[in-house]
Amino acid sequence: MASVVSHSPGGRSIGRRSLLAGMAAATVAGARRAGAAEAAEPLTLATNWYAQAELGGFYSAVATGCYQRQGLAVTIRSGGPQVNAMQLLLGGQCDMIIAQPEAVVTAVLNGLPVVTIGATFQKCMTGFLVHPDIADLAALKGHPILISTEARATYWPWLRRTFGYSDAQASVYTFNMQPFVHDPAMAIQSFISSEPYAAERQGIPFRFLLFDDAGYPSYSNAVVVSRRLLEQRPDMLLRFLRASAEGWIDYLHGDARPGDAAIRADNPNVTADHLAWSRARLRAVHGMGPAGGLAMAMDDHQWGRIGTMVCQTAGIADTGRWKGAYTLDLVRQLTATLPA
Numbered sequence: 001m002a003s004v005v006s007h008s009p010g011g012r013s014i015g016r017r018s019l020l021a022g023m024a025a026a027t028v029a030g031a032r033r034a035g036a037a038e039a040a041e042p043l044t045l046a047t048n049w050y051a052q053a054e055l056g057g058f059y060s061a062v063a064t065g066c067y068q069r070q071g072l073a074v075t076i077r078s079g080g081p082q083v084n085a086m087q088l089l090l091g092g093q094c095d096m097i098i099a100q101p102e103a104v105v106t107a108v109l110n111g112l113p114v115v116t117i118g119a120t121f122q123k124c125m126t127g128f129l130v131h132p133d134i135a136d137l138a139a140l141k142g143h144p145i146l147i148s149t150e151a152r153a154t155y156w157p158w159l160r161r162t163f164g165y166s167d168a169q170a171s172v173y174t175f176n177m178q179p180f181v182h183d184p185a186m187a188i189q190s191f192i193s194s195e196p197y198a199a200e201r202q203g204i205p206f207r208f209l210l211f212d213d214a215g216y217p218s219y220s221n222a223v224v225v226s227r228r229l230l231e232q233r234p235d236m237l238l239r240f241l242r243a244s245a246e247g248w249i250d251y252l253h254g255d256a257r258p259g260d261a262a263i264r265a266d267n268p269n270v271t272a273d274h275l276a277w278s279r280a281r282l283r284a285v286h287g288m289g290p291a292g293g294l295a296m297a298m299d300d301h302q303w304g305r306i307g308t309m310v311c312q313t314a315g316i317a318d319t320g321r322w323k324g325a326y327t328l329d330l331v332r333q334l335t336a337t338l339p340a
Helices: 053-063 085-090 101-109 156-163 178-182 195-201 227-232 234-253 257-266 272-284 300-314 321-325
Strands: 004-007 024-027 041-046 072-077 096-099 114-121 126-130 145-147 170-172 187-191 207-210 220-226
Touching (some): 041 085, 041 234, 053 072, 053 257, 053 272, 085 096, 085 114, 096 101, 096 114, 101 220, 114 227, 114 234, 114 321, 126 195, 156 300, 178 187, 195 272, 220 227, 220 234, 227 234, 234 257, 234 272, 257 272, 300 321
Parallel strands (some): 041 096, 145 170
Antiparallel strands (some): 024 072, 096 220, 114 220, 126 187, 126 207
16 A cells, blocks of 8 residues: 655744644555555554654654554654643544653653653753853853743753752743844753754854753653553554664665655655754764664663652652653564664
8 A cells, every 4th residue: 555645834933843833644554564464553653743854763664664564554643832742642642652751750650541662762852052152051040041831841840950940040932043043141942953953054153952961861752652552452562663663774874765755745844954964963963872772772771760850850759650651561572773
């Protein structure tokens, strides 16, 4: 069965990741393997942002038939600043979402039945875009900082606790870089391959401070499902992870053209230049892990750091309940390794 990609253009603004908005869905349907009679199993993945390189492996898996070969018909439902993917998952409007582990831990501590089954990036890929005179995160104490609503429940509590920031510093980031341009004291949240691209292309002097370099413990762009789906269809979810790992290796280390085409069909406002720049940046910082490491991997040590951090910043006793936020059962069965 041939792949089908549909899109609808979004509005324009300067900032965050793809910089420009376009809400849409990229859909692929296929048979399990060549000659197989079984119908493909449908899955809907809701992402945390518009189509962009930071989600490219999933789009590549759609475009190159990785999911088809695993007997899956995967629909990608792109997100945006007004989309709450966790609510979509809990409301049964999708089968899986891309989310941050800290948010999953918080959800589990609040009794919500969600679980992380794999992680795209092995470190937190978020940081602050700052002016060149700011040497490190500690120097931002007292400065105006623009952050998203999601950030207030993920990395912001850690920044307050670690560097003495106050809530009075934080205002809402609307994914427009103009306030940063006009205020020499301001910092804005940024994904490693988004705002830095915009600033560089516009000739705006900047420094990028990655939270991971300051010790922030997390993964980025984790795959999250309901506990019910994990219990009912672990085989299907394992096939999804295997196909996604293949798609990511293709996208970052092989032929990115099919993935880029699928991304631009979903979000026609993102440029080919931006996609190429982003891929190079993601490779440069070994976002998916070191050469020879497993794609989409997770481990107990990193999750222990995440769980402890969330409990500490929330001021609650660490009883170990955060361990329900993830499972290693599926990633232990993955075999795709990252090339040098």
